[in-house]
Amino acid sequence: MAGLAQKSFVSLSLPEFDSGHCSPLSGKLGFLKVPAAFGIGRGFEVRSGFQAPIKAMESSRTPSYVVSNKLDNFHELDQPGCNPNPDDNVPVNSCKDTLKTSNVGNSTNILWHKCSVEKVDRQELLQQKGCVIWITGLSGSGKSTLACALCQGLHARGKLTYVLDGDNVRHGLNRDLSFKSEDRAENIRRIGEVAKLFADAGVICIACLISPYRKDRDACRDLLPEGAFIEVFMDVPLQICEARDPKGLYKLARAGKIKGFTGIDDPYEPPLNSEIVLQPNDGPGGSPKELAEIVISFLDKNGYLQA
Numbered sequence: 001m002a003g004l005a006q007k008s009f010v011s012l013s014l015p016e017f018d019s020g021h022c023s024p025l026s027g028k029l030g031f032l033k034v035p036a037a038f039g040i041g042r043g044f045e046v047r048s049g050f051q052a053p054i055k056a057m058e059s060s061r062t063p064s065y066v067v068s069n070k071l072d073n074f075h076e077l078d079q080p081g082c083n084p085n086p087d088d089n090v091p092v093n094s095c096k097d098t099l100k101t102s103n104v105g106n107s108t109n110i111l112w113h114k115c116s117v118e119k120v121d122r123q124e125l126l127q128q129k130g131c132v133i134w135i136t137g138l139s140g141s142g143k144s145t146l147a148c149a150l151c152q153g154l155h156a157r158g159k160l161t162y163v164l165d166g167d168n169v170r171h172g173l174n175r176d177l178s179f180k181s182e183d184r185a186e187n188i189r190r191i192g193e194v195a196k197l198f199a200d201a202g203v204i205c206i207a208c209l210i211s212p213y214r215k216d217r218d219a220c221r222d223l224l225p226e227g228a229f230i231e232v233f234m235d236v237p238l239q240i241c242e243a244r245d246p247k248g249l250y251k252l253a254r255a256g257k258i259k260g261f262t263g264i265d266d267p268y269e270p271p272l273n274s275e276i277v278l279q280p281n282d283g284p285g286g287s288p289k290e291l292a293e294i295v296i297s298f299l300d301k302n303g304y305l306q307a
């Protein structure tokens with residue numbers, strides 16, 4: 001039996017879902033806010049797939065002075081090419097005769113370039129809304145399995161997805177990171193940034209990693225436009241994860257052969273306000289496919305599966 005705790009704007013009402021953890025629809029994000037977060041209502045006409053590329057070419061003939069690294073935070077600039085970083089607290093360099101550059105972190109004198117083909121155009125092409133589905137939970141809770149089932153379910157509906165699995169990303173981009181808390185934080189930050197790029201590409205990006213710290217997950221949420229970060233909590237008790245132990249890692253951690261293993265001698269902070277809470281308990285009704293359908297229903301009901 002799978003349990004779905006309804007948070008925010010989850011609006012599934014199937015009787016078989018345990019809603020013991022449900023809070024009433026709080027309107028924290030609110031369904032009506034979702035389209036705005038994706039750029040709808042910013043004056044873009046509804047166009048057919050054939051018209052979209054023409055519009056992009058036409059607008060590319062005129063210079064664009066609209067810059068932002070957040071879709072809901074656009075700035076009109078009065079000086080062509082003068083391009084401050086949209087973050088208010090970022091120092092902006094002189095802009096008298098040259099392009100205005102910014103300093104961000106250790107990167108100095110950088111300029112935000114904007115392209116006339118935007119997220120909204122890509123979404124229209126793909127007929128979906130780019131977003132991040134962030135699956136968090138203990139090792140063995142079923143994150144990777146759900147991610148794969150979701151990917152299959154959405155692919156079958158003609159939706160473009162990409163999975164960023166913590167284990168896999170640690171084989172390449174994040175191979176320099178350990179499981180110390182600061183390295184886990186960096187792992188999550190980098191995956192959050194990459195997921196943001198996928199979402200901006202219009203892709204439904206499925207990130208599945210333990211991501212044990214609330215602060216780090218919330219920081220990833222803050223990278224994205226409101227409504228574009230959907231947190232899915234695999235609320236599976238440690239005893240079940242440990243009984244599954246498909247890689248034998250819990251056994252090694254209990255034997256003291258792996259130090260700092262999440263849930264054993266390293267913390268896991270469960271989400272307080274995730275969009276979806278899944279509570280599969282290895283019984284009937286909690287198969288990966290059924291769990292994936294719960295998430296897909298959420299996406300469908302909240303408008304993510306159309307442009």
Ligand SMILES: Nc1ncnc2c1ncn2[C@@H]1O[C@H](COP(=O)(O)OS(=O)(=O)O)[C@@H](OP(=O)(O)O)[C@H]1O
Nearest residue numbers: 139140166167179184187209210211212260261262
């Ligand atoms: N110390 C320790 N703690 C937890 N997990 C460990 C550890 N060492 C190795 N592993 C294996 O690494 C996988 C978790 O990687 P993540 O990138 O998802 O972790 S984290 O988000 O940075 O905490 C995790 O994979 P999953 O089982 O898929 O979660 C483990 O197989």
Ligand SMILES: Nc1ncnc2c1ncn2[C@@H]1O[C@H](COP(=O)(O)OP(=O)(O)O)[C@@H](O)[C@H]1O
Nearest residue numbers: 139140141142143144145244246280286287288
């Ligand atoms: N919904 C489920 N019901 C029962 N077993 C599951 C479910 N999802 C995954 N599993 C099993 O649990 C184990 C851990 O799954 P996995 O997806 O690797 O978890 P994680 O990525 O969180 O470590 C695997 O043996 C998998 O077959």
